[in-house]
Amino acid sequence: MHVEQLTCALGAEISGISLAEAGTNDDLAGAVNELLLKHKVLFFRDQDITDAEHAAFARRFGELEDHPLAASATGEPGIIHIWKSPESPPERYENAWHNDATWREIPPMGAVLRCVECPPVGGDTMWANMELAYARLPDRVKEDIADLWARHSMEASFMAAKPVDERLAMKARFPDPEHPVVRTHPVTGNKSLFVNGFTTHFTNYHTASRVRVGQDFTQGSSNLLQYLTNQAAIPEYQVRWRWTPNSVALWDNRCTQHYAVMDYPPCVRRMNRATIIGDRPF
Template sequence: MEIRQITPAIGAEITGVHLGDAARDPALFADIKAALLRHRVLFFRKQDITRAEHVAFASGFGKLEDHPVAGSDPDHPGLVRVYRSDNPHSYENNYHCDGLWRPNPAMGAVLRCVECPEIGGDTIWVNMVKAYEELPDDIKVKIDGLRARASIEQSFGAVMTPEARAKLAQDHPPAEHPVVRTHPETGEKVLFVGAGFSTYFTNYSTPANVRHGIDKAPGAALLLNYLISRATIPEYQVRWSWQRGDIAVWDNRCTQHYALNDYFPAPRKMERAAIVGDIPY
């Protein structure tokens, strides 16, 4: 197994490994997991694996989760088909952490490229540890202890009927998370808000933060938007141009990602196995 670091901040390409073999080899799997904790997202070119091997490899990290809107492959529970072929609309072209709307957002994911356009359709990943580490000190003090609400209702639910949207929100009520979480394995501090699902701070309106009405909702929104914008800093990013058979494995606890929607009407078909995560603290 050879590891090539791609950027100083995040990402590495691994060669000399077949992920089907890694699913059956605990020592090899452990080496890949160690590389994931170090580089946060790993890329594997031209992996000729079956859906069963895809699921088996992802399951090495933990139990797989379903998705309430996208659904899973009927023969492989937990394998979500993210197919874009006849609709220019996309939910993935914003910086987001998968499942932030859950009480326990995904630990990570294994994404396989089934079909991709000749040009376009890249994906960007962001190191949200650096996004926190390089915040100004006064901002770190201000957000210490802050918590934020995250919801699926205003994202996936936006194109639904009011009745269906209300049902989605009822089945998956908003979650509340720390704005700065601690990575459970590395102990690193992570900026944990994202454009896809974060809606507002739940404990911002205190005497320490609010003097007048303009400090309340507008002041909180400006701060939240500033924190969300940290994911757009190029120095924290790696960008991957897909080829058929490529696989990306990422740690969802300390990264965000953005799937570019610049390829319509060409098809882009991906299959993702997401791993159930812990409750952030």
Template sequence: MKIKPITPAIGAQVMDVHLGEASRDTELFAQIKSALLKHKVLFFRNQDITRAEHVAFASRFGKLEDHPVVGSDPEHPGLVRIYRSDNKHSYENSYHSDGLWRQSPAMGAVLRCIECPEIGGDTIWVNMVQAYEELPQEIQQKIGNLRAKASIEHSFGAVMTPEARLKLGQDHPPVEHPVVRTHPETGEKILYVGGFTTHFANYSTPENVRHGIDKMPGAALLLNYLVSRASIPEYQVRWSWQPGDVAVWDNRSTQHYALNDYWPAPRKMERAGIKGDVPH
């Protein structure tokens, strides 16, 4: 197995390995997981694997999760089909961490390219550890104890009927996470706000708010600044897909953005999301 870093900040291509074999080989899987913790997202070309092998490899990391809107492949629970061929609208073209709206967001994911356009349709991943580390010190201090709400209703629910949107919000009520979480395996500090974040939960304190304008728009301006950190190119890696490619990423320490620049060409991806823990 060969590992070639792609950028100084994030991402590496892994060569001379078959993920079907890695799903059955404990030592090989351990090497891949170690590389994942270091590089945060790994890329594999020419992976001729079955859906069963895809699910089996992802399951080595932990239990797989379903999605309340997209659903799973009937024969392979936990394998979500993200097929874009008949609708230009996309939920993926914003910087986000998968399932931030869950009490226990995804630990990571294994994404396989089935079909992609000749040009366009790239995906960007962002190192949110570095996004936190390079914040001005006064901002780090200000957000150290902040918590923020995240919701699925204002994203996936926005295109639903009012009744369906409200039911989605009731079935999956807003959750609260630390703005700065600690990686449970590496101990790294991570800036943990993104596309599903709606507002701070505990910003309005005497230290932060003297007048109403300090809270609104003051809190919103700070949140927008923090969310915008994901757009800094020095923290990113960008991958141009080919059929048979697989990306594996640590969803705790990264965000990603799937470019929606390929319409009307089709783009078909299959993703196995891995259940995570409650952020601390």
């Protein structure tokens, strides 16, 4: 196995390894997990694997979950299709900085994304290290957000363009959860910034220590949330990956965000993803 670190912030490309083998080999899967905790997102090329092998590798990190709006692979419900084509609806949901599915009470631990087919140019994905983003915040900001919690919404993102009855039915199924603004990693104990494109507002900002007049809440709260969500866009915290068929990314959703770049013309981009069930943020 060869490990090549890709940026100073996060990301490593791993070569000399078969993910199909890692799906059945405890030692190999353990080594990959250690690298994941260190680099936060791992990349592999030339992995000609089946959906079953894809799912078996992802299950080394936990059980898999489906997505309420994405089709699953036949025979492998843990593998969802993120497929784009010239006939796809014009809505874009991936080109915003986000942790996956923070609109769930228990967001995913991580994911394994495999490129089946991609544009010849364009369609890269970027990741940001949100532990580094938190660490480099000014101390005064860290003090202010230490006890803050925030709402995350599927209704305000994926479902916003849907008919009202569909939107309300999905909201009943996935009520907007509340998560800490600063999350502690359950394995490493590191703190990370945990607000993103699904975050709508702080739930406990309106306190006597923060709000003197109405503008302190209506503007101060929204300005702070915008400032925090914008941290993922700082290039020094990022890595960018150019896809090729049979390339794979594995990332830790607890401490990274990602952004699928929609810079390609109407063409086919087919990605298969296994999403790994996580734990309740604290």
